[in-house]
Amino acid sequence: MQYRNLIASALLAATVLAHAQDLVILPAPTDAWRVTVGHWEAQAELTSDGVVAPAPKADHGGNAFAGASAHVGAGRRDALTFEWRDLWQSMLRIESRKPLDLRPYADGMLEFDLDVGVLAQGGVSVKLGCGAGCERAVNLLEPARGWAGKGWQHVALSMSCFAREGADFSAVTLPFGLEGTGSGRVSVANVRLTRASVPGLACPDYRSESVTPAMLNESWSIDWWKPRHEQKLEEKRQLLAAGTPPEVVFIGDSITQGWEKEGREVWQRHFAPLHGLALGFGGDRTENALWRLQHGEIDGLAPKAVVLMIGTNNSGHRAENPETTAAGIKRLLDEIRRRLPNAQVLLLAIFPRGEKPDDFLRGINQRVNQIIQGYADGRQIHFLDIGAALLQPDGTLSKEVMPDLLHPNERGYEIWQRAMAPTLQQLMGVAR
Incomplete structure (x- = not known):
């Protein structure tokens, strides 16, 4: 019994250590990250429970909408909801206030939980920065439409999905973002970068x-x-x-x-x-x-x-x-x-x-x-x-x-x- 307890304690300690090495993006204190929502013309920063970006000025943008809201508890944001309508491109961005060195996570994963509310007329991609002027996206349209109305789903993507020749993860200001097209509503929580590699969603091989x-x-x-x-x-x-x-x-x-x-x-x-x-x-x-x-x-x-x-x-x-x-x-x-x-x-x-x-x-x-x-x-x-x-x-x-x-x-x-x-x-x- 004592031996089994020692084994269990060691496993628990290893798990705690592994998670301590994760970069946790959500949940986080409300001022830990700069959260913005918007489209190609305008963005608005989320500083309270909710925000709506100014609509595009073009005539066809009359019914367009991009907004975000936060679930806040005990002084921290636990989850974010991103909603967009009639936009060919919209985005929710969680940005660092100073550049982050993500190289320790290059062989790891981007993991998060996603609750798809509405996506029948839209699509969603996940984005991550890869250096100055460099951002890479993975299209989640097919799986995300399948998750609509089914509650929280855990998503794991290899960091290699966002890597290319010349990518520089030493100074990244966008550790996580969502890009929406058409119309949709999703919520995201438990966002983190991990150093450990686990099975995850497949992504296209950029080389082919x-x-x-x-x-x-x-x-x-x-x-x-x-x-x-x-x-x-x-x-x-x-x-x-x-x-x-x-x-x-x-x-x-x-x-x-x-x-x-x-x-x-x-x-x-x-x-x-x-x-x-x-x-x-x-x-x-x-x-x-x-x-x-x-x-x-x-x-x-x-x-x-x-x-x-x-x-x-x-x-x-x-x-x-x-x-x-x-x-x-x-x-x-x-x-x-x-x-x-x-x-x-x-x-x-x-x-x-x-x-x-x-x-x-x-x-x-x-x-x-x-x-x-x-x-x-x-x-x-x-x-x-x-x-x-x-x-x-x-x-x-x-x-x-x-x-x-x-x-x-x-x-x-x-x-x-x-x-x-x-x-x-x-x-x-x-x-x-």
Whole structure:
């Protein structure tokens, strides 16, 4: 009996020591962390039991809402509730008042309890800082929707989910955050970083994510992405049945999808006579376009030319390593050549984004472009960078061309068509 008591005491002491080495974020004294809630335009700090961020100024933000409340007991916050509505991006951030060295937890876990109240029309991700200007997110949309209404769920994520080459965990000010899309309400408690590794939720392998075919899995895409894919398959079938197969096919993301909206008039003048097919899907990263190609979107076609431009969402969504994005583009080129062996492929440089030349995400895209220009072989793959035509002489991007500094308006599509025309016409002329 005495021996068993000694063993039990030793195990208890080891458990206490292990937990003493944890970084406890919640529960915590009310002034231990800076808690903010908000969206891309405005944030508000939680200094009492509740706070609501100012609504976005844009017209479409009229019904938008982002707020947070705290469950406070004995002078400490035990749990936080995060609620958002009609927002494409909102966030709850628990920030340190001075940088934290998280390197001791690099081989450990981020653990917390999550109570999902409402998430049928939204999604939620968990975020963690990884150095100056660096934050990484893990999408919890699928499991979190499954937890809705089922009470508290324990979540464990390996710290490796937030690590990349060059990540610096020596001075982190965001040890925990939640990002919401659409509409939802969740509560979070018992947040801590641990040094011990335990089984947890799987997260994508960032080294292969861009080349692994996948449907776009975002709260704002679930309702329309797969139906749009089916619609494009039907559009293709109708063109073939009418005896008017497309002579040119465009593959890409929302910028390519814009040929059906802001660029529609330009498309009607220049590409509709060629029975062009625009396979652009808003939000797509390279892995999403790859899934679409592997599920029939270009099968059975024999276009003279294919125009491919994609990658800006790899940068914008996860600030991806340029080499990883370039690998995704290379995988797409391989897929196109395998399925359309006689088509000439015009690989476009990713368009510039952000107002100024030193914009962080523009810089990532430029590094991608430097890599992918080497994919041109002068026979079937041809590279063209028309970025300079979209920019001002000083390298700035005008809202008169891209109102949101990412997506072209009609003028932007006119510039695109005009700058691309000589090369595209030449390629279509030599196509077999």
